[in-house]
Amino acid sequence: MSNLSAQDSRPHIVILGGGFAGLYAARTFNREPVRVTMVDRENYHLFQPLLYQVATAGLNPSDIARPLRSILRRQKNVSVLLADARDIRTEDNCLILANGKLSYDYLIVATGATHSYFGKTEWAANAPGLKTIEDALEIRRRIYLAYEAAELEPDPGRRKEWLTFIVVGGGPTGVELAGALAEIGRHTLAHDFNNFDPKQIRVVLIEGNDRVLTTFPEDLSSKAVRQLESIGVEVITSTCVDFIDDRCVASGDWKLAARTILWAAGVTASRIASCLNVPCDRSGRVAVLPDLSLPDTSSVFVAGDVACIITEDGQVPGVAPAAMQAGAHAAQNIMRLVRGDQTIPFQYRDKGSIATIGRAAAVADLGRFRFSGFPAWATWLAIHIFYLIGFKNRLWVLLGWAWSYLTYQRGARLITGRHDYEKLPDPSGESNDPVERELHGEAVISTNLSSGDTDSPRGEKGSEST
Ligand SMILES: Cc1cc2nc3c(=O)[nH]c(=O)nc-3n(C[C@H](O)[C@H](O)[C@H](O)COP(=O)(O)OP(=O)(O)OC[C@H]3O[C@@H](n4cnc5c(N)ncnc54)[C@H](O)[C@@H]3O)c2cc1C
CATH class of the missing domain: 3.50.50.100 (FAD/NAD(P)-binding domain)
Structure with missing residues (x-):
């Protein structure tokens, strides 16, 4: 899987997770001179804020989910892979998938969160x-x-x-x-x-x-x-x-x-966060640097619910607008690095609740x-x-x-x-x-x-x- 596009000299960016953070990251790379691979274990983007309507029979699943391939089909530099990531080897710049391996030049981890039963x-x-x-x-x-x-x-x-x-x-x-x-x-x-x-x-x-x-x-x-x-x-x-x-x-x-x-x-960060071997908060969210990258490596960024982001205004909440903004910001910072520029810190614009x-x-x-x-x-x-x-x-x-x-x-x-x-x-x-x-x-x-x-x-x- 790592050799799929070996001839392509453009930087290869892998986005792990097609939720709000991953999707807004992918869109930010539109028309940029990079090759993007979106990896998700589902073939759709899910609009979680309306899940309770499906749970209570107000809406059908297809009302709140849309295939990632369809959302991104006009963006020619993106390919979508259905795969479950099991590990991240930052030292080798590669993802270990259930069915193989995928190399990257830059990685955005945007795998979200799941329920926490506080140990029960x-x-x-x-x-x-x-x-x-x-x-x-x-x-x-x-x-x-x-x-x-x-x-x-x-x-x-x-x-x-x-x-x-x-x-x-x-x-x-x-x-x-x-x-x-x-x-x-x-x-x-x-x-x-x-x-x-x-x-x-x-x-x-x-x-x-x-x-x-x-x-x-x-x-x-x-x-x-x-x-x-x-x-x-x-x-x-x-x-x-x-x-x-x-x-x-x-x-x-x-x-x-x-x-x-x-x-x-309760919620806890998705399991793959623990594979990064970096400090996490009590909910398992990855403690990122102000520019959303990981300590000790500038090729991995983390965005959305899986990240613990602290700005001057405090901790960024685990909500959809924050995930969208962080995903887009991580992508912008990667483009800065590709161009040889400095990354800049993330600032959250709180639009209310x-x-x-x-x-x-x-x-x-x-x-x-x-x-x-x-x-x-x-x-x-x-x-x-x-x-x-x-x-x-x-x-x-x-x-x-x-x-x-x-x-x-x-x-x-x-x-x-x-x-x-x-x-x-x-x-x-x-x-x-x-x-x-x-x-x-x-x-x-x-x-x-x-x-x-x-x-x-x-x-x-x-x-x-x-
Ligand atoms: C029921 C509910 C209601 C909510 N209501 C609101 C609301 O009203 N307003 C609001 O702002 N926010 C709301 N939220 C929160 C909001 O949905 C989240 O903040 C947002 O979805 C986070 O986006 P994300 O991209 O970080 O993660 P997610 O949207 O969770 O996306 C993560 C993606 O990663 C994929 N993934 C995870 N692990 C792997 C793996 N190992 N391999 C491959 N793929 C993987 C998943 O399949 C998923 O597609 C709600 C959340 C829930 C659950």
Whole structure:
């Protein structure tokens, strides 16, 4: 693989990762006298900010992903390779791929981040996180399967477990997921079941800090909580979850039974970062120099969520605009080196943050302008549509959204993947599963509280120790 273009004397730049950072780096090399190879283990660029819409059936995967080959097809100096990078040998200027080797003159590592379960990797099976299309489809499967199971379940206590949805982590993704889950019960599925009222679902958002959306100003955090509560989400703060299994979440002596638990609490840099053998921060992100290069080698740059970038204004956040800017900056610095010039430090232009909560509900912090409710939601919508890669996608998604907004429908409500039909409730009520009976007895303790009661995690009110 390293000899593919051995005759070409132009500097060879390899971009590892076709996310926001990698893509904006590739575009910056347009018309430059260099040869660029984009390597990604997926054949598409994924617009992660709208993944929660796929997870909750508002959008289809193809609405938020587009083939890298198609995005870059007009850029003649770029080739795209589908490959999984396993190692980086900076001493030999080459990438070790699952299926071979790829040499470079300059490398941009832009492999992003993944979920972190703070060392409790066993929680992943019971509380999936949201990072890839596969994650989104798995979450969608669990959400809609829970409603089907509730329809089959004759026992009210057990049915309540199926209709309790817990989101761990009150950052933007957790808030978006919780808001969307509440809307599914209150609107989308409100009239679709005979044996229960979907409006009775319980959605609980659990956050370890003393407020949700900690990167936003406090007044917007409070407004977000009010908007969440107005659509029926219970928000629990200052609570670090210390136990998760397939039936419940617990913290200290507090426990809440639920069949659908979603994880939105932590991120860690992608694994390949550790192959660079340079200092990393607590989340595994590579500590880069101010020009985004690695210490001791000027041929490797790191950009996006995998990089720990500290500027004069502090640490650059792990958000899409920062990844785009850093990817472009790394590419510009490489071109400076190719021309024999000095590299320059990265400066982040913070354009503000917006978190959406649900239909016409959001909070926006755009520097001097802070607002919430419908104006924030409309701004969020416009920005996300604008940044969706590809005109066809944008138009289609906008039309789909307008339709969902008017009708409350979520068109992608397919339960895909393999189901364990044997584990679904017995509609006759005669469950043969002794484990289920045993767990059920335990779990009913916490779900028998009405949704108006707060199962206080600190045991102040209505707490049920186990
Ligand atoms: C659910 C969710 C919602 C979000 N919402 C927002 C939002 O509203 N606003 C916002 O600004 N940001 C949001 N973000 C954050 C934003 O998406 C990230 O900051 C951004 O995607 C980072 O870009 P990146 O290029 O660094 O990494 P990514 O976009 O993650 O891209 C990394 C790429 O590297 C590839 N890759 C990784 N490892 C390998 C390997 N070993 N070999 C080959 N290829 C590899 C991956 O396949 C991927 O294509 C959200 C993130 C998530 C997960």
